[in-house]
Amino acid sequence: MSQHDSMDLDHYSITARPLTDTDLPRLHELTVGVGWPHRTEDLRMLMTLAQGYVACDEIGRVSGSALWFPMGDHAASVGMVITTPRMQSRGAGRWLMDLVLRDAGDREIVLNATPQGVRLYEQLGFQTCQIGHQRQGEAMAPPPPPPLPGLTLRAMAPEDSPAILRLDRAATGHPRDAALHEILPHSEGVVLLDATGGIVGHALLRTFGRGQLIGPLAARNDAEAIALASSLIAAHTGQFLRIDTLMLKGPFADFLDHCGMPVASTMTHMWLNRRLREPTGPRNYAMISQALN
Numbered sequence: 001m002s003q004h005d006s007m008d009l010d011h012y013s014i015t016a017r018p019l020t021d022t023d024l025p026r027l028h029e030l031t032v033g034v035g036w037p038h039r040t041e042d043l044r045m046l047m048t049l050a051q052g053y054v055a056c057d058e059i060g061r062v063s064g065s066a067l068w069f070p071m072g073d074h075a076a077s078v079g080m081v082i083t084t085p086r087m088q089s090r091g092a093g094r095w096l097m098d099l100v101l102r103d104a105g106d107r108e109i110v111l112n113a114t115p116q117g118v119r120l121y122e123q124l125g126f127q128t129c130q131i132g133h134q135r136q137g138e139a140m141a142p143p144p145p146p147p148l149p150g151l152t153l154r155a156m157a158p159e160d161s162p163a164i165l166r167l168d169r170a171a172t173g174h175p176r177d178a179a180l181h182e183i184l185p186h187s188e189g190v191v192l193l194d195a196t197g198g199i200v201g202h203a204l205l206r207t208f209g210r211g212q213l214i215g216p217l218a219a220r221n222d223a224e225a226i227a228l229a230s231s232l233i234a235a236h237t238g239q240f241l242r243i244d245t246l247m248l249k250g251p252f253a254d255f256l257d258h259c260g261m262p263v264a265s266t267m268t269h270m271w272l273n274r275r276l277r278e279p280t281g282p283r284n285y286a287m288i289s290q291a292l293n
Helices: 021-033 040-049 092-104 118-123 158-172 177-186 222-235 251-258
Strands: 005-009 012-018 051-056 062-071 075-083 108-113 127-138 152-155 188-193 199-208 211-219 240-245 263-272 283-286
Touching: 012 062, 012 092, 021 040, 021 051, 021 062, 021 075, 040 062, 040 177, 051 092, 062 092, 062 177, 075 092, 092 118, 108 118, 118 127, 118 263, 152 222, 158 177, 158 188, 158 199, 158 211, 158 283, 177 199, 188 222, 199 222, 211 222, 222 251, 222 283, 240 251, 240 283
Parallel strands: 075 108, 211 240
Antiparallel strands: 005 012, 012 051, 051 062, 062 075, 108 263, 127 240, 127 263, 152 188, 188 199, 199 211, 211 283
8 A cells, every 4th residue: 555645626735545444434424425325334344355545634534535455466346436526526536546546556457437437437548348237126026937947046055155256256257255255244145056066156135225235146147147036035025125237138137127126327337457258157147236346
């Protein structure tokens, strides 16, 4: 982590300093200010995984943040890039992102941009990969899932963790072990077993924001993704559920519509220093969160 950096803003100094545990209340104030639904518990979890900066004025008020989350030694995700309107109009978002990218080095970087943030990230060299959807609503009873001959669905057990980590890496191409170790103890989940008893898919659900968040979800195809999600949605019918997904069309998207989880907003999935790789396993149907991908 670098030392403090500063910029002048309307005749007073703004300093960027490394994020610390004591910044939790201030970070929560920032998210409330931009209308994001994070609870303090959600932010605390992110902060245990994050490196990054907060921007402070001369009396210590936090007016911006930018965090990054290492995924092994060669990749990272970026999130929680927030500035107050006054700071945003004066280039503070670009300034904070420059610091984050300096620290991240030549890692492959992935992020999910709000519509307002896309231009900034394009100026920094990020390229659009695809559009994603934040879907949410009061969950309705799911329709019967398609039959899956030879496959069995059961509740996740603690001993499933190594297989879930392996599947997640195959689905995303990145080692997200730290994030998964953080959320697994706080999640309920289901796994899909093949005829040999091996795990070929999984879906997790945990408390987040206004209700419950489904993700991550790894599956080989839409039918298996629907079966996994259906089990979780059926157990939480009538509750507020959210899922962040890059699956915009097809049976899985139609299924979410039928379950009362329409598109609430869009995001732009973007990459920097992307290293193309051939898919080797299941697909990533749902994010851990927009910050963690």
